[in-house]
Amino acid sequence: MSRLEVSVDYAAIARNVSRLAGMAPGAAVMAVVKADAYGHGLVDAAAAAREGGATWLGVAQPDEALALRAAGDTGRVLCWLYGPELPARGLIRAGVDLSASSLPVLDTIVAAARMSGERARVHIAIDTGLSREGVRPEALPALLDAALAADDAVEVVGAWSHLAWADRPGDPTIDRQAAVFREALVVIEERGIALEVRHLANSAATLTCPDLHFDLVRPGIAVYGLPPVPDGGGGDWGLEPAMRVTASLALVKDVPAGEGVSYGHEYTTPRDTRLGLVTAGYSDGIFRSAGNGRGPVAVGGRALRIVGRVCMDQVVLDLGPDATERAGDQVVLIGADGPSARDWAEAAGTIDYEIVCRFGGLKEKQRP
Numbered sequence: 001m002s003r004l005e006v007s008v009d010y011a012a013i014a015r016n017v018s019r020l021a022g023m024a025p026g027a028a029v030m031a032v033v034k035a036d037a038y039g040h041g042l043v044d045a046a047a048a049a050r051e052g053g054a055t056w057l058g059v060a061q062p063d064e065a066l067a068l069r070a071a072g073d074t075g076r077v078l079c080w081l082y083g084p085e086l087p088a089r090g091l092i093r094a095g096v097d098l099s100a101s102s103l104p105v106l107d108t109i110v111a112a113a114r115m116s117g118e119r120a121r122v123h124i125a126i127d128t129g130l131s132r133e134g135v136r137p138e139a140l141p142a143l144l145d146a147a148l149a150a151d152d153a154v155e156v157v158g159a160w161s162h163l164a165w166a167d168r169p170g171d172p173t174i175d176r177q178a179a180v181f182r183e184a185l186v187v188i189e190e191r192g193i194a195l196e197v198r199h200l201a202n203s204a205a206t207l208t209c210p211d212l213h214f215d216l217v218r219p220g221i222a223v224y225g226l227p228p229v230p231d232g233g234g235g236d237w238g239l240e241p242a243m244r245v246t247a248s249l250a251l252v253k254d255v256p257a258g259e260g261v262s263y264g265h266e267y268t269t270p271r272d273t274r275l276g277l278v279t280a281g282y283s284d285g286i287f288r289s290a291g292n293g294r295g296p297v298a299v300g301g302r303a304l305r306i307v308g309r310v311c312m313d314q315v316v317l318d319l320g321p322d323a324t325e326r327a328g329d330q331v332v333l334i335g336a337d338g339p340s341a342r343d344w345a346e347a348a349g350t351i352d353y354e355i356v357c358r359f360g361g362l363k364e365k366q367r368p
């Protein structure tokens with residue numbers, strides 16, 4: 001029996017994408033499915049996103065783009081994270097759009113396109129202030145000149161950037177980055193390049209910055225139903241979390257007051273009680289930092305927290321003296337009837353992105 005069951009509601013992913021499309025009526029939607037679709041399963045999540053209306057898919061790594069093609073996806077896919085060693089030939093053959101952040105990467109793409117006799121579709125990545133991927137604005141003209149000089153091999157179809165602080169609506173970096181982006185677009189268009197798509201907005205900007213939707217929005221976390229920002233009215237934009245994580249009680253036993261629980265005895269039973277053992281630990285994705293009254297679960301509709309340290313493959317719950325649960329009963333770690341990924345993030349001192357990547361990354365996904 002698997003120790004943690006991770007199930008994904010793919011229909012919820014389709015509905016989330018369709019909601020996001022409704023919130024960006026002037027733009028196309030690129031569902032970001034990097035990192036195994038944030039732990040939700042690349043191929044099935046991508047198919048669900050397509051069903052929901054994503055005309056584009058976005059991935060970081062070349063092998064993710066090729067996996068989408070191998071699974072039969074024939075729509076637009078953009079891949080953006082690699083150095084000059086990228087396997088450009090295979091990606092161009094597969095009809096994957098490629099991002100270019102630098103001259104060495106562009107050179108690889110040009111050489112591969114010439115060898116394969118196919119023109120590469122390229123999106124120029126602009127570093128507007130995140131200082132991660134992208135060409136700095138002062139280096140943009142040289143990159144554009146190189147792309148134009150190789151226009152037998154590459155077609156510049158897109159320009160994009162990424163925001164540093166979109167999850168803090170109103171943060172001054174958002175407008176500053178948008179202004180740098182707009183200036184870069186002018187530089188590109190002044191060279192006679194007719195862009196098919198200009199794109200800047202991640203989930204938070206898709207939800208809160210309608211002026212930054214341009215031609216295409218690139219939501220990731222919201223596709224999986226996790227709101228990057230509250231909707232202002234205490235709501236969650238109608239997004240539906242797609243991932244459910246459960247385990248089961250392997251053992252339930254009565255223990256007297258005053259017994260130390262788990263390594264280091266950081267918890268001592270405060271009264272005669274009934275303990276439940278769950279056979280999932282940090283090797284299954286449960287953060288070790290979520291022990292000692294932090295990691296949330298629900299058992300029989302009751303909210304409980306892990307007691308004592310999180311071990312490699314098990315944790316203990318104090319079910320209370322009157323508990324009626326028995327071995328085999330379900331423990332909900334993440335679900336509509338239990339804690340959220342955000343609850344886990346707060347317990348573990350991280351963000352919900354890392355929670356779903358981690359739980360999802362270590363476990364098999366099953367279709368409901």
Ligand SMILES: *Cc1c(COP(=O)(O)O)cnc(C)c1O
Nearest residue numbers: 032162202203204218219220221
């Ligand atoms: C991950 C990523 C996104 C999606 O970000 P979310 O915050 O999950 O919406 C969009 N664009 C780029 C370049 C990314 O790396």
